[in-house]
Amino acid sequence: MSNIKLSTKYLLTKRLTREEVERQSLLFQKSDLMTELLGKIPAVFIIVNKYRQIIYMNKGALELTGLEDLTSVIGVRPGELLGCIHATEEEGGCGTSESCTYCGAVNAILKSQKDKSAVSDCRLVLRNDHSALDLRVWASPLIINKEEFTIITIQDIQHEKRRAFLERIFFHDILNTTNVLQLTLQLLSEHGDYIEKKELIKRAKRITQKLIEEILSQRLLIDAENKLYEITINTSNSIDILDEIIKIYAEHELTEEKTLKIAPSSKSIDIHSDRTLLRRILGNMIKNALEAAPKDGTVTIGCETIGENIKFWVHNLGFIPRDIQLQIFNRSFSTKSQDRGLGTYSMKLLSSILKGTVNFTTSEENGTIFNVEYPIKLEDELINK
Incomplete structure (x- = not known):
């Protein structure tokens, strides 16, 4: 394998030839146990070789990507298969750009290649429409005929991530604003001076307006994420x-x-x-x-x-x-x-x-x-x- 790296490269770019990848793929396609086991489990499984090239996809993975079979994508890498926006930033493809340094999927695969199972969350931005996938990726090492492979299990956690994140931020902002409003109203009740009360009332109005803005902003963002916003x-x-x-x-x-x-x-x-x-x-x-x-x-x-x-x-x-x-x-x-x-x-x-x-x-x-x-x-x- 070449040791030459580009300045922004995260992983080495070497790939096996089409013939070599097809040979590896046959190891799994000819295995009745593998076909029965991975084919019937209601989950998304992808197997990659040591160069992170796809050599096997189960039924769940094919359905996720809208493919009938593996033929057209054998030898590509996961980010290329799913349309990751960073997969085309470098000639080496998926896993070779500077952005890939923080990719949960890539890092899980790397850990698995050190004989350690790993799990990581991955946010994948798609290049066609800049929408995003939130995925949880499990990577486990596998050795067959002295060749190293990684079994990747993928779970869509988009709704889980979105709801938890939006709710956390929303309630944080709302609580902060209501606390300030409560303090202002408390000061208003304690001060008898007309001018001071007038200023506190103005402040309370501004805070109330901010509270309304935060609620409207949250609704707008949720509608945008769910593609429900009408222009x-x-x-x-x-x-x-x-x-x-x-x-x-x-x-x-x-x-x-x-x-x-x-x-x-x-x-x-x-x-x-x-x-x-x-x-x-x-x-x-x-x-x-x-x-x-x-x-x-x-x-x-x-x-x-x-x-x-x-x-x-x-x-x-x-x-x-x-x-x-x-x-x-x-x-x-x-x-x-x-x-x-x-x-x-x-x-x-x-x-x-x-x-x-x-x-x-x-x-x-x-x-x-x-x-x-x-x-x-x-x-x-x-x-x-």
């Missing part, structure tokens, strides 16, 4: 949207000791899109930037046209480390505590509804810029694609 096209002005969001966050606790402003170069453009989604996405961008910005730092938001698209961007002076960059759009990943972290994931999810894209650049010298780009006119034919 409403309306005409909005780009500067008006930015002004509106700036006013909302001007009184937010995150803005204390920080400056939030609109870039003077921002373009005034009429957009035909879903205003609710745009506001939610840009709000998440600003919130994340404020959380990342240093004390006394400035967060700048702006917009410009690129052909028939509009690009919104948010800049702050914070830097995102490389290990976080590789996972930043995953639903279950957060740079905060385990009860936080839907911001960047929801940006990407909601942007996909608007047929948009999300990306970012980051450096220690220039900070971080998140960009979202959408069609200026979201037509029906784009929505239905």
Whole structure:
């Protein structure tokens, strides 16, 4: 095996030839015991060789992938079979990109190759529509005729993951907000001064509005994940949207000791899109930037046209480390505590509804810029694609 690695390569890229893989596959296809055992168990089983190439799939695996038999995919790797977005980032395919460093499936297989059974959760983003699969992967070593193989068992845990994660974050945010509201009402009952009471009432109104926003945001995200959200096209002005969001966050606790402003170069453009989604996405961008910005730092938001698209961007002076960059759009990943972290994931999810894209650049010298780009006119034919 070659010892040469590319700079971003995680695992070596060597594969067996088609003939060698077919020979290995016959070891299992000719085994009546294997066919009977794995063929009838109501689970998804895939067997790979030491180079992580698929040589056997049971009935459950074929049904999961919509295949009639193994012929067309023999020798490919699991991420290539399932359509993982990272499987085409390097010429070596599945398991060879830098992003694969954090892949639960790849790491489970590696552990099994050290004669240790392993289980790991894996979030796999699909390249065709950027939807995602949440999988639990078991990997167990197997030796036949002195050749090393790994039996992979796959379970879909998408609903389990989604419900647990969304509920945890939702209740965390709701409890935090209601605690602040309770404290404000307590202060209101204790103070007799008219001016102080007036200020506390204003504060209570803001907190109540925030509570409503969090509930609506949760409902929107659940609808988006379940593909139940119905787009409403309306005409909005780009500067008006930015002004509106700036006013909302001007009184937010995150803005204390920080400056939030609109870039003077921002373009005034009429957009035909879903205003609710745009506001939610840009709000998440600003919130994340404020959380990342240093004390006394400035967060700048702006917009410009690129052909028939509009690009919104948010800049702050914070830097995102490389290990976080590789996972930043995953639903279950957060740079905060385990009860936080839907911001960047929801940006990407909601942007996909608007047929948009999300990306970012980051450096220690220039900070971080998140960009979202959408069609200026979201037509029906784009929505239905």
